[in-house]
Amino acid sequence: MVQMTEIRSALQRVIDPELGADIVDLGMVKNVQMDGGHVTVKVALTIAACPLRDQIENEVRRKLLAVPGVTDVTIEIGAMTQAERTALMERARLRAREEAEPTMVHPNTRVVAISSGKGGVGKSSLSANLALALAGQGHKVGLLDADIWGFSIPRILGLGGERLEAGMDRRIVPASAHGIQVVSTGLLLDDEDTALMWRGLMLSKALEQFLRDVAWDQDLDYLLLDMPPGTGDVQMALSRLLPQAEMVVVTTPQLAAQKVAARVADMARRSHMPVIGVVENMSGFTTPAGEHFPLFGSGGGRALAEDLGVELLGAVPIDPRVAEGGDAGNPVVVADPTSPSAVAIAAAAKALTTLLPPIADDGCSARLTLVAEQLAKMGA
Ligand SMILES: Nc1ncnc2c1ncn2[C@@H]1O[C@H](COP(=O)(O)OP(=O)(O)OP(=O)(O)O)[C@@H](O)[C@H]1O
Ligand SMILES: [Mg+2]
Structure with missing residues (x-):
């Protein structure tokens, strides 16, 4: 009913x-x-x-x-x-x-939270690469690292030494990487000690601050959020602050998807954030000779998409260039745009824009x- x-x-x-x-x-x-x-x-x-x-x-x-x-x-x-x-x-x-x-996020900006039912599936790698792929397709894009504790976006985008500053109007000016606006706690903290202090102080408020006090471009087409693992408070806070936010779920091809599907559906319901699509990551490994090994199983992405009644936006293969690019601060979409993983990510970005065209x-x-x-x- x-x-x-x-x-x-x-x-x-x-x-x-x-x-x-x-x-x-x-x-x-x-x-x-x-x-x-x-x-x-x-x-x-x-x-x-x-x-x-x-x-x-x-x-x-x-x-x-x-x-x-x-x-x-x-x-x-x-x-x-x-x-x-x-x-x-x-x-x-x-x-x-x-x-x-x-919030400083313009109502015409599409807000897409990159989430998952479990950790380590490639949310951060895909958030960064999808954001860059969208920018490469001519859109204005922001990327918010909503993983306040476990931030990994600065490393992936090669923003190691950068720190955010307050502008004239005392708003935080986002960093810029490969043409996208980026904000992360990793760009606020100088060392581990400060990090620890901040934890207690502002953790609960961090997302709110990032949405209210950051001078996001008013003409951003898309704001992507790299969500923390787990299905908790950050999702709730996001949907309260930005009711237009929608979720893209990243999953692996393992067919243990049922449990993941239940968890994601539950998260979506509790946070009132609709799921708009699924991206399967680590979808097998193809050798340079063309031999395909479905290392982590197959079919999980499609099964999850079907369970949730949404589209499978794409499937990204296992590719050492994704990991290397992330470690070197030079994401595969930019570093090696013709590699199969970059092509797959660009296709997923395209599918996302078809489903959610810029407003x-x-x-x-x-x-x-x-x-x-x-x-x-x-x-x-
Ligand atoms: N398609 C891929 N091919 C090869 N390695 C990948 C791929 N996608 C992600 N990885 C690697 O897998 C690891 C986990 O990825 P990532 O940090 O993006 O996951 P996550 O879901 O954000 O994790 P967490 O839940 O901890 O935030 C990283 O080392 C990353 O480089
Ligand atoms: Mg992550």
Whole structure:
């Protein structure tokens, strides 16, 4: 049985890109009906002919289909009445005032948490390489090392000696590596002692700080998060701070996937973060002569994707260049872009952008005019 509360929280994760608030809060969801696994939802846009219409419709569909038990979705799009529009603007303004300091991550930035059901499967290696592959495909990308204790991103990206600094506005300026913005606790700490001190002090707040106090580019297309192993607090904190965040799950080809699937599904449910795809890593080893050895089994990625009802975004082979590149601070995607692992990672990045295209920021001029009109009417 699909619960109305789950439907509601899925809809709350659809953010109106122009107003920066969720469509439930904005009063754009008019009616929700459920008939078994079939959900019908009425959405009222500020004006029906808005270019953002498709985008909002697609997001509603995707988020609803991610709710376990929902099999199909009908979306009826309508337009708000004048009175509703006024009320909406009032809510948007109130919200903006209440949450004077939301995160520095722009609502148009796609937030993707790279997670796994167990440790050591290659989350950090893939986060870094996927981020670089996305950048190579022309996107603006940020990478947040959310593994506060066990940070490994600075090493992988060759940022060993760098430290983050505060800018003029006292915001932390991200480091830059191969054209992407990078933030990690490893770029704050000078030595192990300081590290220990920081642990108790700011661990619980670190993610929050990284989202609120870092001067992330306002036009980032994607912000990838390298999640810590385990399925705990960081996921919860992330979904609270950035309700638009979604999860990509990394797994190995071992067919012990069932247990992993259960764990991931549980994590997704508890953190209200939908899983959008699976990447299989360490998918066999191919010798230079072309002989293939499925060292860690096979089929685990596809099985997990099927269990979770999401797409398998790609399968990355075991490749010493992934490990070497990570140790040398020169990731394989950049160091050796034609190697099979780099090609596989680039394909996974492409699949991710197909599923989650960058959010168009060519707003809706009619809507913006309307916003201005309404503000003027309200005496702003
Ligand atoms: N496709 C691959 N081929 C060869 N080695 C790999 C591959 N992917 C990852 N590795 C290596 O496996 C080890 C673990 O990878 P990584 O640190 O990225 O995993 P993780 O999931 O982030 O681990 P943790 O859970 O500890 O954060 C690293 O030494 C890395 O270089
Ligand atoms: Mg890691």
